[in-house]
Every structure is written in C-alpha cells, then in structure tokens.
Amino acid sequence: MTFQFILNIVGLLVFVNFVKLYFLKQINLINSATYFLVNWGDFLGYLKRSMLQIIPSLLILTLIIFALVYVAGDPVSQMLPENATAEDRAILSESLGLDQPFHIQYFQYVGDLIRGDFGMSYQYQEPALELVTERLTATIALSLMAMLVAIFISIPLGILAAIKRNTIIDFLVSGVSVVGKAMPNFWIGIMLILFFAVTLPIFPVSGADTPLHFILPSITLGVALAAEMTRLVRASVLEVIEQEYVQTARSKGQKESIVIGKHVFLNSLIPIVTIIGLQFPQLIGGAIVVETVFAWPGIGRLLLTAIETSDMAVVQAIVFVIAIITILANMLTDIIYRVLDPKIKYN
Amino acid sequence: MKKLSIISTMLFITLFISACGFSDPDSDSTEKEGNGYELLTVANPADITTLDPHNNSVITTSAVLVNIYNKLVKRDETGEIVSDLATSWEKIDDNTWEFNLEPNVTFHNGDTFTAEDVKFSLERVATDTTLQQNSTFRQIEEVNIIDDATVQVVTTEPDPQLLSRLSTPAASILPSTYFNEVGADEFFNNPVGTGPYEFSTWERDDHVELVKYDDYFEGEPKWETVHFSVVPEDSTRVSELLTDGIDIAFNIPTADMNRINENDGTHVALAPIQRVIQLWLSTEEGAATADPAVREAIDLAIDNQVIIDEILLGSATATRTHVTPGNFGADESLYDTYRYDPERAKEVLAESGYEDGVTVEISVNNYYTEMAEVVVGMLAEVGITADIELIEQSQFANRLFNEDLREGVFVGWGNDMFDGSILELFKEDNVTSYSNEKVEELLDAAAYNMDEEERAAQYQEIQQIFADELPVVYLFQLEGRYGVNDRINYTPRLDELYYVDEITLSE
Numbered sequence: 001m002t003f004q005f006i007l008n009i010v011g012l013l014v015f016v017n018f019v020k021l022y023f024l025k026q027i028n029l030i031n032s033a034t035y036f037l038v039n040w041g042d043f044l045g046y047l048k049r050s051m052l053q054i055i056p057s058l059l060i061l062t063l064i065i066f067a068l069v070y071v072a073g074d075p076v077s078q079m080l081p082e083n084a085t086a087e088d089r090a091i092l093s094e095s096l097g098l099d100q101p102f103h104i105q106y107f108q109y110v111g112d113l114i115r116g117d118f119g120m121s122y123q124y125q126e127p128a129l130e131l132v133t134e135r136l137t138a139t140i141a142l143s144l145m146a147m148l149v150a151i152f153i154s155i156p157l158g159i160l161a162a163i164k165r166n167t168i169i170d171f172l173v174s175g176v177s178v179v180g181k182a183m184p185n186f187w188i189g190i191m192l193i194l195f196f197a198v199t200l201p202i203f204p205v206s207g208a209d210t211p212l213h214f215i216l217p218s219i220t221l222g223v224a225l226a227a228e229m230t231r232l233v234r235a236s237v238l239e240v241i242e243q244e245y246v247q248t249a250r251s252k253g254q255k256e257s258i259v260i261g262k263h264v265f266l267n268s269l270i271p272i273v274t275i276i277g278l279q280f281p282q283l284i285g286g287a288i289v290v291e292t293v294f295a296w297p298g299i300g301r302l303l304l305t306a307i308e309t310s311d312m313a314v315v316q317a318i319v320f321v322i323a324i325i326t327i328l329a330n331m332l333t334d335i336i337y338r339v340l341d342p343k344i345k346y347n
Numbered sequence: 348m349k350k351l352s353i354i355s356t357m358l359f360i361t362l363f364i365s366a367c368g369f370s371d372p373d374s375d376s377t378e379k380e381g382n383g384y385e386l387l388t389v390a391n392p393a394d395i396t397t398l399d400p401h402n403n404s405v406i407t408t409s410a411v412l413v414n415i416y417n418k419l420v421k422r423d424e425t426g427e428i429v430s431d432l433a434t435s436w437e438k439i440d441d442n443t444w445e446f447n448l449e450p451n452v453t454f455h456n457g458d459t460f461t462a463e464d465v466k467f468s469l470e471r472v473a474t475d476t477t478l479q480q481n482s483t484f485r486q487i488e489e490v491n492i493i494d495d496a497t498v499q500v501v502t503t504e505p506d507p508q509l510l511s512r513l514s515t516p517a518a519s520i521l522p523s524t525y526f527n528e529v530g531a532d533e534f535f536n537n538p539v540g541t542g543p544y545e546f547s548t549w550e551r552d553d554h555v556e557l558v559k560y561d562d563y564f565e566g567e568p569k570w571e572t573v574h575f576s577v578v579p580e581d582s583t584r585v586s587e588l589l590t591d592g593i594d595i596a597f598n599i600p601t602a603d604m605n606r607i608n609e610n611d612g613t614h615v616a617l618a619p620i621q622r623v624i625q626l627w628l629s630t631e632e633g634a635a636t637a638d639p640a641v642r643e644a645i646d647l648a649i650d651n652q653v654i655i656d657e658i659l660l661g662s663a664t665a666t667r668t669h670v671t672p673g674n675f676g677a678d679e680s681l682y683d684t685y686r687y688d689p690e691r692a693k694e695v696l697a698e699s700g701y702e703d704g705v706t707v708e709i710s711v712n713n714y715y716t717e718m719a720e721v722v723v724g725m726l727a728e729v730g731i732t733a734d735i736e737l738i739e740q741s742q743f744a745n746r747l748f749n750e751d752l753r754e755g756v757f758v759g760w761g762n763d764m765f766d767g768s769i770l771e772l773f774k775e776d777n778v779t780s781y782s783n784e785k786v787e788e789l790l791d792a793a794a795y796n797m798d799e800e801e802r803a804a805q806y807q808e809i810q811q812i813f814a815d816e817l818p819v820v821y822l823f824q825l826e827g828r829y830g831v832n833d834r835i836n837y838t839p840r841l842d843e844l845y846y847v848d849e850i851t852l853s854e
Binding site: 079089091096205 | 393394396397399402404476477479480481482483517535550551552553576577578579580582583586587589590592739740741744745747748760761762763764768769771772776
C-alpha cells in the first residue's frame with residue numbers, strides 16, 4: 001500500500017513536470033491559455049448562460065423519462081411472490097402510491113426532485129440516487145480508460161494512415177477500423193475473455209478488484225470508439241496537411257516529425273476534441289453491455305436491471321445523471337475549443 | 348523525453364485507478380491453502396436486492412439470506428419440514444399453533460433469541476403492507492408470547508399452509524430489541540441474525556461476503572468465509588468456473604454443459620427446481636382456444652421430450668401437472684409423463700371442423716423464446732398456425748396481470764409455498780377466464796381444510812380435471828443447472844437455496 005502510494009506521488013510529479021515541459025515547448029498553446037484567462041469574464045458569462053439553458057432541458061427530460069417509465073410498466077407484478085393474487089397486487093400498489101393518476105405521480109416526483117430526492121428504489125428499498133452515485137465511479141473510470149485506449153490506438157494510426165494515404169498501410173488501417181466498428185461489444189468481450197483469461201490465463205475473467213481487471217473491459221469498450229476516431233483523425237490530418245502553412249514549414253526545411261507533430265496534428269485537434277466530447281456519454285451507454293459481460297459494478301448494469309424490473313426511481317435517476325454528464329461533457333468540449341483556438345468566441 | 352512521457356502516463360493511470368478506490372488484489376484471490384474451508388465462492392447471475400428477508404421475493408436473494416437468518420422451521424434437502432429455531436410444534440386448534448423455541452440461541456450481536464423476537468418478526472411482515480412478502484403472511488392475526496421459549500401463532504382463518512409459510516426465507520427471525528433500537532435503515536445496512544454465517548460486507552453488484560458465526564447454536568459452521576459474487580453474463584460465469592475463479596456457477600447455459608463436464612476439475616450438477624414450463628390457454632369467448640378440441644390438439648401436438656432433449660439437453664422432466672413431487676398434494680400419475688400423438692391431434696381438429704387448420708396467437712417473454720419457437724413448429728405439423736408475440740419480461744409481467752396477452756401465454760412458473768394451492772392461479776377471474784364450478788368448490792374447500800389427507804385428495808382431483816379440460820398445457824419441470832468445481836461436493840436443492848453448510852469439500 002505504502003509502496004503504491006509513493007509510486008503514485010512520483011508518478012504525479014513526473015506527470016506534472018511533463019505537462020509543464022510540454023506547454024513550454026508549445027508557445028501556441030501558452031498563448032491560447034493566456035487568452036483564455038484574459039477572457040475569464042466572458043467565460044463566466046458563458047457558464048451562466050449554459051447553466052440557465054440546462055434547466056428547461058432537464059425539466060423536459062424529467063417529463064419524458066417519467067412518461068416512458070410510467071407507460072413501460074407497473075413494478076408491482078414483479079415485486080410480489082408468484083402465488084400473489086390480484087388483491088395482493090392492489091394492496092401493494094396502494095401502499096406505494098402507484099394507484100394515483102399520472103399527473104399526481106409526476107408532480108409528486110418533480111416536487112421531490114427539486115428537494116434533491118430522487119425517490120426510493122422498489123427493488124433495493126434504498127434511495128435511488130445513492131444506488132447510482134455509489135456505482136458511478138466504476139462506470140466513469142471504465143469509460144475514461146476506454147477513452148485512453150481509443151486515443152492511444154486512433155491517434156497514431158490515424159496520423160499514419162493520413163501520411164501514407166492511398167498506400168497499403170492506409171487501406172489496412174481503414175480496413176481494420178471498419179472491422180473494429182462492426183464487431184459488437186459483447187462479442188469482443190466474450191472473445192477477449194476466452195483468449196486472454198481462459199485459454200491464456202493472463203487477465204482475470206471478470207470483476208473490478210485490481211488494476212488488471214481494467215484491461216479487458218476497457219479494450220472492449222474502447223475498440224469501437226478507436227475505430228471511429230481513427231477515421232476521423234485521418235480525415236482531419238489530411239485536411240490540414242494540404243494547407244499552405246504546412247508546405248511552407250516543409251520548404252523551410254523543418255524536420256518532418258516537427259511538421260507533423262506541431263503544425264499538422266495540433267491544428268487538426270478541434271474535430272478530434274469534438275468527437276471525444278460527444279463520445280464520452282455514448283461510452284457510458286456502451287458500458288451497459290460491457291459491464292454485463294465483465295460483471296463490472298457500474299451504472300450500466302444497474303440501469304439494465306432497473307428497466308427489467310420496472311424500478312422507476314432508479315431508471316429516472318440514472319437517465320438524469322447521464323443527461324447531466326452529457327451536458328457537462330459538451331460544455332467541457334466548448335471550453336477546450338476556446339483554449340485550442342482563441343478565435344472561437346463565447347456566444 | 349518520449350520514454351519519460353510514456354512512463355509518466357502509465358504512472359498517472361496507476362494513480363487514477365488506485366484513486367478510484369478499488370481494493371488491493373491480495374484480499375480477493377481464491378487461496379486454497381489450509382484445510383480447504385477458507386473460502387467458498389458462489390456466482391449468481393444477479394446481485395441480492397436487499398438484506399431484508401421480509402421485503403424480497405427474488406430467489407437469488409433468499410438463497411443468500413438463508414445463511415444469515417433462521418426461521419422457526421425449514422425444509423431439509425428432501426423438502427420435509429424440520430425444526431429450525433422451533434424444537435417442536437403442535438396445532439392447538441384450527442386457528443392456533445404452538446411452537447417451543449430452541450434455548451441458548453444468540454444473534455450475531457450477542458442478543459439472546461426469545462419469544463419476543465418471533466412475535467416482532469412475524470408481526471412485522473404480517474402487518475406492514477408495503478413489504479413484498481406481506482401477502483404471504485397476511486393470514487397471521489397475531490403472535491402470542493406464552494413464555495420466553497413458547498409462542499402461539501394465531502391465524503385469521505384455519506390455515507393448512509402455515510408451516511409452509513413459516514419455512515420460507517420470508518419468515519426469517521430478526522432481533523426485536525436491536526432492530527427497534529437502530530431502526531430499519533441502519534439495521535439492514537449491517538444486519539444480524541441467528542444463522543451460521545454473519546453478514547460482513549456487500550460490495551454492490553460485485554459480491555456479498557459472509558463469515559463464520561462461531562457461536563452458532565447447531566455447532567461450528569464449516570466455511571470461514573463465503574462469497575456470493577455476481578456475474579450476470581452466462582458465458583463469463585462459465586469462464587470464471589473453468590479458470591477456478593469460483594466454486595459454483597448458478598444457472599449455466601445448456602450449451603456449456605458438455606464443456607464444463609469435459610473440463611478437468613469441473614462438473615455439472617443438476618437437480619429439479621420448482622419451475623414448470625406451461626402454456627396457458629384462454630377459454631374466453633372468441634378465442635380459438637375456447638374450443639376444448641383445439642386445446643386438446645395443442646396438447647397432443649407437442650412432443651415434450653424432444654424439447655427437453657434438444658434444447659435442455661435432458662435437464663427437465665415432462666409433466667402434466669404443476670404440483671410436482673415434493674409439493675403437497677402432488678398427483679404423481681401426472682408426473683414424468685406426457686401426451687404426444689400428432690395423428691390423433693389432426694383427427695381431433697378434423698372432427699371439430701378445423702379441416703383447414705386454425706390460428707392461435709401465443710405470447711412469450713424473452714426467457715423462453717427458443718422453446719416457444721419449437722412448440723410453434725410442432726403445432727404447425729398438425730395444422731395449427733401459431734402466431735407468436737415476443738415480449739420483454741417487464742412488459743410481459745405487466746400485461747399478464749392486466750389480462751392483455753393473447754390466446755396462449757407461454758410461461759415458466761414456480762411454487763414458493765410447495766403446495767397444491769398454486770392451482771389457485773386458475774381460480775375464477777383468472778388470466779385464461781377458465782371457470783369450472785367443481786374446481787372452485789375444491790379450491791375453496793382445500794384452502795381452509797386442516798385434514799391433510801382429504802386436502803391432498805382435493806388438489807389431486809383438480810389436477811385430473813385440469814389434465815382433462817386443459818386450461819393449461821403443462822410441458823416440463825426444469826432442472827437447476829450448476830457448474831461445480833470438483834474440489835467440493837454440492838447437491839442442488841429443489842428450492843434453489845444455498846444452505847452453505849450442506850456444501851462440503853470432496854475427499
């Protein structure tokens with residue numbers, strides 16, 4: 001434990017130093033960041049406006065979720081033992097207030113929501129929000145790891161394909177990414193388990209106890225995204241590579257690695273950041289499948305069980321939390337844009 | 348520089364992962380040193396939903412909780428009701444039962460078990476209508492304390508099923524003083540019972556950990572630690588078993604049975620469970636199945652054994668009743684048998700004027716789609732066109748009770764009470780609209796009949812009527828399929844519960 005703690009501290013220090021060095025070298029980025037800080041006021045205004053826009057979205061969202069879950073089913077039939085009679089169902093329904101008409105139940109729900117109460121889970125008899133938050137870390141951790149996997153695969157491959165466009169390497173990369181996109185998550189997961197946990201017992205089969213447990217699920221979740229991002233990175237790099245300033249840099253006699261690394265890659269980042277921002281919430285959606293395959297204790301699985309048992313409060317809480325994550329991810333994307341390109345204004 | 352960046356990234360990832368609060372690897376590995384009884388790991392497809400035995404109707408949850416709590420009586424491996432916390436009992440009159448309690452029993456927190464705890468626990472589940480098991484215990488009017496070691500349970504009406512009710516996991520006894528002191532929320536965060544294993548931790552959607560309770564009144568339990576882990580995906584559960592990650596994998600797919608048996612160190616254990624696959628047929632006016640000839644033809648057209656052999660690889664037994672052996676009132680003449688005669692089915696249809704065939708609409712949920720599809724094929728052979736509607740389980744349950752399903756309803760149904768009273772599913776105003784005066788009479792009489800022999804005969808008569816009139820075509824009783832590590836002996840139970848101390852190391 002202590003050893004790992006020290007490692008972590010060292011890691012953090014190295015990381016911070018690395019970031020510092022990186023930023024010192026990239027004057028452009030420093031300029032952007034400075035500009036960003038100078039326009040702090042604008043930024044705060046933007047934040048306020050975004051926050052105000054969120055409120056009506058969330059209200060509409062509550063109505064949609066509530067209506068869908070209401071139509072989808074009555075939890076009572078699944079809560080009682082199999083020998084329960086119609087009378088038993090009526091008694092439980094009344095005890096839980098489920099016999100009330102839709103609008104009364106809805107206003108009750110929104111009223112509670114405003115007080116921060118997401119209601120009780122019928123299956124677990126616990127506050128729904130608590131059930132969600134205690135599993136949220138596991139899902140976010142998995143999604144972030146999957147994102148890292150996707151970035152590590154897609155950026156080098158995408159750049160490579162763009163530089164070597166229309167060669168065998170380019171076709172190979174495109175081919176692999178089509179396959180990667182086409183393979184369903186659950187299939188990749190099961191295959192990875194068969195090969196790397198059963199046949200070759202390198203990784204644990206399932207669970208979330210150690211860092212090793214992260215490897216297979218995050219690859220599974222990251223592959224489809226990596227495939228999509230590879231194609232995007234390739235397209236985006238290709239566009240920039242044609243620009244005159246790139247040719248200028250080349251004609252100045254700069255090393256090709258600097259041309260690609262500094263002039264091309266940095267300038268092709270905007271669409272890449274967009275897709276990362278947009279994909280993050282989708283990753284959480286994909287987590288439903290991956291969490292089930294790998295017995296990962298996250299909100300994806302909770303959502304699945306909650307839908308199967310018509311556990312209204314839990315479904316509502318999860319969708320609500322995912323919605324907030326989506327909104328936050330979009331806001332973050334917007335902000336990173338401005339750091340990357342000061343020409344984009346807050347409006 | 349490049350190397351530095353890679354190293355720092357890796358370190359950052361380690362930092363991130365450990366910051367997420369995942370525990371160290373050493374604590375969970377299945378160490379198999381010592382005498383072998385250190386750790387038992389059982390993998391279920393679903394997590395327990397609660398630690399409250401009174402507010403649960405899911406078997407996978409009860410299967411875990413039976414190790415923490417005791418009841419007054421319990422069922423042994425053969426299904427007989429035997430003593431648990433009650434040493435003996437007798438019926439005082441039709442509405443009153445007296446139970447003598449085991450002395451010297453303590454709860455995991457040290458509290459002594461007394462009659463007060465019985466009164467508190469049974470009255471809690473009998474009176475609180477928000478509890479999921481309230482419907483099972485509403486017949487209990489009150490529990491009277493005679494002295495510290497004697498209670499009388501009074502029912503509102505004569506209740507021949509009282510012992511069955513008291514033997515279900517939902518009749519678990521909780522410590523009254525401690526419960527009232529800390530309140531329900533706090534109690535179920537850290538529950539105590541009188542069972543052989545104490546609650547230790549519950550990592551949501553990951554595992555529940557129980558540890559040995561040294562002062563258990565029936566002697567020292569066998570296992571030090573028991574993990575009930577959750578692995579929802581079938582093939583992952585099988586992989587865990589094959590790699591020695593777990594000792595028992597519940598509900599393995601039939602497709603993997605051979606692989607588990609052929610693998611060195613694992614085997615499949617099968618045992619009948621209470622679930623009977625059946626096809627409910629509407630007798631409502633206007634339904635094609637309202638004609639008894641159509642229902643008979645359906646029964647004759649289905650080759651139960653082919654479905655058992657092909658889809659379930661033999662892990663089921665054909666039946667013509669829901670009340671299978673081990674349940675009160677079982678008619679064994681209808682068990683381990685089925686009718687299959689496609690030629691006769693065609694004749695029956697022709698005699699009733701269906702020379703051109705007949706169309707039947709069948710609803711099925713996602714659990715039994717494959718079986719239902721085979722049935723559709725068999726019906727087609729005799730000229731019955733079955734139009735199948737596949738419905739997701741939560742919708743299915745909902746529509747089932749709103750009587751919003753089609754002519755045929757393909758279901759798997761259990762029998763928690765181990766009693767012929769499950770036939771009340773077809774009491775007046777039921778989903779199929781089936782109605783038969785004689786059946787009503789028999790069901791009403793049997794419900795309150797304290798004469799066991801006569802009561803059993805009443806249920807047997809109903810089963811014969813059903814087999815004749817076919818408001819429901821019973822197909823087969825399923826078997827529980829468990830993948831088991833060869834290091835242990837495990838015989839699955841009819842009630843699908845894990846009484847951990849029945850699981851031993853193999854020699």
